[in-house]
Amino acid sequence: MTQPPEGPVFSDLSRDECEALLSRLFIGRLAFVFKDRVDVEPIHYVFDKGRIFFRTAPGSKLTTLLHHPWVALEIDEVRGMFDWRSVVVHGTVYVLSETGTDAEKAAFRDALRALRRVLPETLRAGDPFAFRDIVVELSVDSITGRAAGSA
Numbered sequence: 001m002t003q004p005p006e007g008p009v010f011s012d013l014s015r016d017e018c019e020a021l022l023s024r025l026f027i028g029r030l031a032f033v034f035k036d037r038v039d040v041e042p043i044h045y046v047f048d049k050g051r052i053f054f055r056t057a058p059g060s061k062l063t064t065l066l067h068h069p070w071v072a073l074e075i076d077e078v079r080g081m082f083d084w085r086s087v088v089v090h091g092t093v094y095v096l097s098e099t100g101t102d103a104e105k106a107a108f109r110d111a112l113r114a115l116r117r118v119l120p121e122t123l124r125a126g127d128p129f130a131f132r133d134i135v136v137e138l139s140v141d142s143i144t145g146r147a148a149g150s151a
Helices: 015-024 060-067 102-118
Strands: 008-012 027-034 037-048 051-056 070-080 083-096 134-150
Touching (some): 015 037, 015 083, 037 102, 051 060, 051 083, 102 134
16 A cells, blocks of 8 residues: 655744845845735845845836835745745835935935845946835834745
């Protein structure tokens, strides 16, 4: 008699495991809503000290985010159909500026420092994404994660 194949085991990730994955990866999908439409767009991001920073360009995504700043970000590390880890972050986005109050300027500098760890040319000469000149912080409200693996 043959044994039936074992199925995948699903589990929740701890907050530390979620943050480790967020720190290791740099590409995710940002979900946002405007009126009765949900949109999802890929973004490059950086996770730094509990905060998430990314850049965008002027356009419909930014216009929507300025009116409805509540978002979800999903990232995945996939090795196979039943060998993956996924994190979902819910929060609110804020456009950062290098002008304004001391706190606003400090937040912009923190974001720029974090973004330059991944792409040193960020907002400098030679920046391959110079058109993405708007720096955004995703202020984290919640982080959850799931994983699948072999039994």
